[in-house]
Amino acid sequence: MRLAVLTGGGDCAGLNAAIRAVVRTADHRLGETVIGYRNGWNGITEGLRDVLDPEAVRGVLTHGGTMLGASRSHRSLAEAGPDPLIAQLQKDGVDALVAIGGDGTLMTTCMLHEAGFPVVALPKTIDNDVEGTDVSIGFDTALTVATDAVDRLHTTAQSHDRLMVLEVMGRHAGHLAAGSGVSGGAAAILVPEQPFDIDEIAARLLRRHRLMGRSASIVVVAEGASPRPGTVALPPPRYDEWGKPVVGGMGALCSEWLAERTGFEIRTTVLGHIQRGGRPTAADRFIASRLGSRAADLLIDGVSGYLVGVAGAGIGLSPLNEVAGRTRLLSHEELAMLDPLTTAGPPGP
Numbered sequence: 001m002r003l004a005v006l007t008g009g010g011d012c013a014g015l016n017a018a019i020r021a022v023v024r025t026a027d028h029r030l031g032e033t034v035i036g037y038r039n040g041w042n043g044i045t046e047g048l049r050d051v052l053d054p055e056a057v058r059g060v061l062t063h064g065g066t067m068l069g070a071s072r073s074h075r076s077l078a079e080a081g082p083d084p085l086i087a088q089l090q091k092d093g094v095d096a097l098v099a100i101g102g103d104g105t106l107m108t109t110c111m112l113h114e115a116g117f118p119v120v121a122l123p124k125t126i127d128n129d130v131e132g133t134d135v136s137i138g139f140d141t142a143l144t145v146a147t148d149a150v151d152r153l154h155t156t157a158q159s160h161d162r163l164m165v166l167e168v169m170g171r172h173a174g175h176l177a178a179g180s181g182v183s184g185g186a187a188a189i190l191v192p193e194q195p196f197d198i199d200e201i202a203a204r205l206l207r208r209h210r211l212m213g214r215s216a217s218i219v220v221v222a223e224g225a226s227p228r229p230g231t232v233a234l235p236p237p238r239y240d241e242w243g244k245p246v247v248g249g250m251g252a253l254c255s256e257w258l259a260e261r262t263g264f265e266i267r268t269t270v271l272g273h274i275q276r277g278g279r280p281t282a283a284d285r286f287i288a289s290r291l292g293s294r295a296a297d298l299l300i301d302g303v304s305g306y307l308v309g310v311a312g313a314g315i316g317l318s319p320l321n322e323v324a325g326r327t328r329l330l331s332h333e334e335l336a337m338l339d340p341l342t343t344a345g346p347p348g349p
Helices: 015-030 075-080 083-091 103-114 139-160 175-184 198-210 250-262 282-300 332-341
Strands: 003-007 034-037 049-052 096-101 119-123 163-168 188-190 217-222 266-270 306-311 314-319
Touching: 003 015, 003 282, 015 034, 015 096, 015 282, 075 083, 083 103, 096 103, 096 282, 103 119, 119 282, 139 163, 139 175, 139 217, 139 282, 163 175, 163 250, 175 188, 175 217, 175 332, 188 198, 198 217, 198 250, 217 250, 250 266, 282 306, 282 314
Parallel strands: 003 034, 003 096, 096 119, 119 306, 163 217, 163 266, 188 217
Antiparallel strands: 034 049, 306 314
C-alpha cells in the first residue's frame, strides 16, 4: 500500500510534524515510502512530487512552514472535478491520500472521497475555524505569537500613555483575537462573530482612562471584524480572484475612528504573516504528530472519508461531508466571556 500526503492553502507551524508522523507511521507499519506532493493540490496536477522516507523527514519536527510547500489551488481544479486528480494519483501508484489543510482543502478532499478515492483530512489553520476539531494545527503557535505581541504592546503603551490597536488574523472567526486578547489582558476585543459599535468602544475606553485612572489600553481587532451596519462609513470592499472579500485594514480604521472619538494618541500594529511563521510550539508539534500518525493508521486499516481532529483530550473522527464547507465560530459562551474579561468595563452612565 502506498500513501501520499500534501499540505494545502496557507502555511502554518506544525505542518512538518504532521508530515513526519505520516511518513514514520507508513515506514513502521508498511515498510513503504510516502509520496509527498509539493505546492498543495497543484502538485498532483503538475506532477510535483517527492519520495519521503524517515531520513527525508529527519530534523523537520522543529521547523516552521511546510517542507512540501503550499498554495491555493487553481480555479481549474474545482471546475475539472475529482477525475483528473484520481487518475494522476493512481498513475503515481498512490492508494490513499492524507490531505492537511483548511476549508478549501477539506472541500477537495470530500470531493475525492465522494468519488470513491480513499482519503483522510487533517485540520490546519491559525484561525482555528475548522469544524470537527477543538484545535487546528498551527493555532497554538499563532496564539503564542499574538499573545506575546499584546504583552509587548502593554509595556510601550504604558511608557507613552497611548492606546494601541493590534490587528490579528481571523477572517470569519475570532478565536485568535479572543485568545490573545483575553490572555494578554486587552481592554477591548473585536471579533467577526459580533459586530461592534465604535461609539460604545470609545465610551468604554474613555471611562477606563478618566474614571478608572488607566493611562494605556490595548484593543485587539480580528481582521474580519466589522462595525454594526450604519454606524460608520466603510471604504468600498475589495475582492480577490476567487470573488472573496479581501480582509485586512480594520485595525487602522478602528484607530482612526477611536482617535476621532477619544482624542487619544493611538498606534496601530498589524501582525500579518508573522503569526504564521517561526518554530512550532510543543503543543502544535504534539497535536500534529498525533493527528498525522492516526491518519496514516486509519488509511492503512482501510478507513477513509474522515477529518481526524482533536476532541477534548483525545482524537475524534468526523465524516468529511458533515464538516467540509462549515466554519467553527466562537461559541455563545466564548462571546459572552469577552466583555467581563476585558478591562474596559461597561460603557457606564
